[in-house]
Amino acid sequence: MGYRLGVDVGGTFTDLLLFDTQTGAFWRHKTPSTPHDSSEGILNGVQAICAAAGIGPSSIDYFLHGTTVATNAVLEGKGARVGLVTTEGYRHIMQIARSFVPGGLAAWIIWPKPTPLARLEDTVTVKGRMDAAGQEVRPLDEGDIRHQLGLLKAKGVEAVTVSLINAYANGAHEARIGELAREILPGIPVSLSHQVLPEMQEYERTLTTVANAAVRPVVSNYVSNLRRRLADTGMAGKLSLLRSDGGLMSAEKAEEHPVNILMSGPAGGVTGALWVAKNAGLKNILTLDVGGTSTDVALIENLEPRRQRETEVGHLKVRASALDVKTVGAGGGSIAYVPELTRALRVGPQSAGAVPGPVAYGKGGELPTVTDANVVLGYLPENLLGGSFQLDREGAKRAVQTIADALGIDLMAAARGIIDIVNENMFGALRMISVQQGYDPRHFALMGFGGAGPLHVNAVARLMGSWPAVSPVSPGVLCALGDATTRMRTETARSFSKLASATEAAELIAVLDEMAAQTRTELLADGVPADEISCAFEIDVRYAGQAFEVPLTITPEALKAEGVAAILHRFDEEHHRLFTFNMDTPHEIVNLRAVALGRALDLPAAELPKGDGNPAAARMRDHTLWMDGREQAAVIYDRAKLRQGDVIPGPAIVVEMDSTTLIESGCVATVDRVGNILINLA
């Protein structure tokens, strides 16, 4: 095997990571993103990284890509104009949504009214009705359908979706309307809810189908443009995109089901963390991906990241599997302020973004940010590596002083206060995915990445009791690393909704077999060799009447051997772990899921030369920083010169091209075999 190239396009930078699958050697590159046409930035990066590695683009076998193109299309309302066909009586399904207004009492006063993803004027209804058992109550009226589709055609919709009530139980009506739509609106893509998401809950199914249709043309244009431009460079490798659930899918399949790549961006960091964890010998990891405006956190248990059944984009919750990534509005650019009324110190969620950015960047920012506080405290040294980027520490001090004055404390206390608050916000998000899900964070390591993760990871690990705090190799391009190192994946789900007492194991096995066949077929079609495909299954169980299901992994073999009762026993244990009680209520089997996976790649990491434990060779200069309420002497190290086994006592700073790792006083860092920095309490 040859080269895998991971490419992650972010708002500011496009990160690339080229991986030699034989030696584990890798090259990384960062180039400015080109929002008007991302492929431009990607092409620049491809040329540069290939030159660095001394290969031609034609040597790349796999081009693996995490992208926010679908996410942005939804957030910015730049998707296709979607016409929606739904059941008579349900025209306002997207307008009413779930009637939910976020926030507390009286929050309706300040909640902006959302606009549905499929415009109401482009929503039509048709006669015909299925019941909850999938029986036809009223037939379709073809004349009516033709008329309604004609209306959509006249409106000039760019995509058609059909989502009828109870279609999850019987999709025959949708299928017929789909046929007519293809006839009446030739060339317009049509999607049917029972195919996109054969699950109960009309709003979620409709939204998911509409979201899929809305982003399809955008993703399709994006992919074909990218494919063409890559082909121009001579790259003939396979193009795959990263799914929200951390697996890969072929670009062709992503064009069809873009709803699966809505959270492609954040998923890259988690899969990258997974690869790092394997090499660092860690099994349980909490991830802390700190960007300019927000922080993403996720939980990996036993080298398996937690997934959820929903993908959240803005205020929309789409039913598609995604890694369970929580986002808080806390990042390097988060603005600190003191409201006059309460005199509290607040940090974020407003952000200075890339423009004007933190004051220290000297691009016109005037409000104090987290980055400015880091600069004032000396955690971000003024001369970053290479000296191409000079930080304005005096400007940062002036800005943070305004916070100090408002609070009546001194400059350094205010700066550390800003850091403490933002760390606390990250801590809150981490608790939601750990403690709140019944996991003890003390059994996890904390890995910080993204531009600012390694600056905060030590302090947040202290709050969590999660050791070691890990600054992975190339933390700035970990998403691209994740893109490059993960494997193919597809999944399908079915509503089952039956009491366990009325369910035979054989019945479940039959459905599982059928789903396994379906997912295998999909991966085969994506070019995965048959002998590399493995299948896994999950079953959602709850006490009948509950809204919350516990997903449990199962195998048909175990089911055959132990029957349904063994699953229920595991459910009771899990429920008790989560909520501290069990009930006599009957169990309900809610959903079944099958996942097909391509082969897990055994990609080695390149080893660093062995050192003698003394990092002196990497020492750049002495430094002072402010920590634990006083000024302290510290040392700055060059990460590129560290060797395995080096031991760095805190306080210290390790700098590299695109990231800075802070080791706090009272802590000590060691460099592992492949270059990860592991920080523990001294």
Place this chain on the structure above:
Amino acid sequence: MPATIVATNQTPFRQVPIDPVTLDIIENALRNARIEMDATLVRTAMSPGIREQGDAFPLIADHTGKMIVGQFGSFIGGFLASYDGTLEDGDMIFLSDPYSCEGAISHSNDWLVLLPVFKDGRLLAYTAMFGHQSDIGGKVVGSMPIKAHSIFEEGVRVPPVKIWKKGEFNAELMKLVLHQTRKPDWCQADFNALVASCRVAARRVIEMAERFGDDIYVSATQELLARNHRAMQALIGMAVAEEPVSFEDYICDDGMGYGPYRMRCTMWREGEKVVLDFAGTDPQSAASINFYLNENMFKMFFGIYMIMVFDPQILFNDGFYDLIEVRIPEGSLLKPKFPAALSGRTHALGRIFDILGGLLGQKTPEFLNAAGFSSSPHLFYSGNDHRPGKGGEWFQLFQIGFGGIPGRPLGDGPDGHSLWPGFTNVPNEFLERYFPMRIERYETEPDSGGAGLHRGGNGIHMTYRFLASGTISIHDDRWFVPPWGVNGGEPGQRARKVLERADGTTEIVGNKVEDVAVAEGDQLHFITWGGGGWGDPLARDPALVGLEITQGLVTPAGARAYGVVADAAGAIDAAATEALRTELRAARGDLPLFSFGPSIEQLRAACAAETGLPAPIQPQWAMAEAAE
């Protein structure tokens, strides 16, 4: 006799200075603990009312019982004053009687658990949560009888009892309570969920104390209270005048043919203190629409409404309570005397918020919202399912509906959304799968939102087709007195209920009815109110009105309220629109701050013709006058 707190460690907490950053960190951690309470509850509860709709409310209090996080204010002080028992480590209080806690919960359906949190022998905090039980027995399914004259008809009443006593669960007591309900499985699950939530929060509080130290944690809670006090003090000085302002609104009827019932509140400032006086509110009802309003709860509502526009990030607590005095006349609709029936309190509870909005906004019209709280419209449907394969099994549904959010300074009110925090609708496919019904229609009711520069949200037109014979009950309001508009905006349309029998005949049904028999194939049109409009409807962009015609939100006839002449396709006749607007402008005077619509007398006179229902009869009281 007040409660006796049994603490094995008598050392008082030391008040220590807190740096502002630690304070903000603790505030944040408390906020997270509360979010965790909600999440735990929704995941483990079973009744659709809680698990799908979120009808439950959490609270974390300091060691003296003052609320630090929550939204309904603390009742603990009052509870402690009247509870004549001990409270010690391992105890948990369970109650459901509103008269035992000064109305902290306002009908017996709300079950409340209260957990004193001890650490190292000292009482450190309280956590509490209450949630609406779908059935607690009593004379009607759902336990909210409209035609009840006393609380004894409204199901099981639990006085404050120890469901856990020094760590020991009283299973016999639980058995006794559950024996009274038609849905013991739901009640058991929901009860467990409430307990689990309180225990989660208690763990978090203890962790915080371990992390920062007990004294720092407790001192921080006191400082958080003080911070709210200071903020509210400043706000009150800015926004409340010494000159009294009054506002009144109505509950349409009591379900027994009488109404409307007036609720009136007058607000003024005396120095740094605000007085909110409900003098002029009608006396208590002989039916179940009484709302036992806890004074502290109302202080909290007031605070939240005051501050929402100024600093939505603040964490509300009880700290400002001594700045507000609430006066509620004894024996009035809002402070009924035992054993008045209380189960139908939802209407007055909703109306309280319209009154608050009207009171607070009078001096600052730019912050004024229109009216929108009807209540929480309820539908109950129950019976035995005799369809093939169902074996005649018992079913009972309790569903909360939604209407239009009012027009707001921010813009249009959302259509068919919830004014209550955290509430969601139940998916119709869920209803069809688990209940013998088909939802034939689930759309917004066009034109029901009041016209305005910012349109009030439309109500919902939901059509239930019943597939099994059974009985239904309906609880709704705002069918007689319309939701008012502001700053020139028009009132929203009123709620309606129409029963369409399987044979095609239709009948108007009241908005507070119970035990109405329905047969297989009958359809109920459950139409909710629209929110009032905000600002001059003649200033609304005609193109937007036209667009909303094509969206089915406004009709061509309804467009005339905006002075817009358009056809069914939403095409605007610009000249005719200009002429109509000119004519309407000439015919009207200055724009009123409030548009209430017709007077009560006019409403009464036109009632039968407009609503299909007889006008409610003016209630008479022995005392002849409104309570003072």
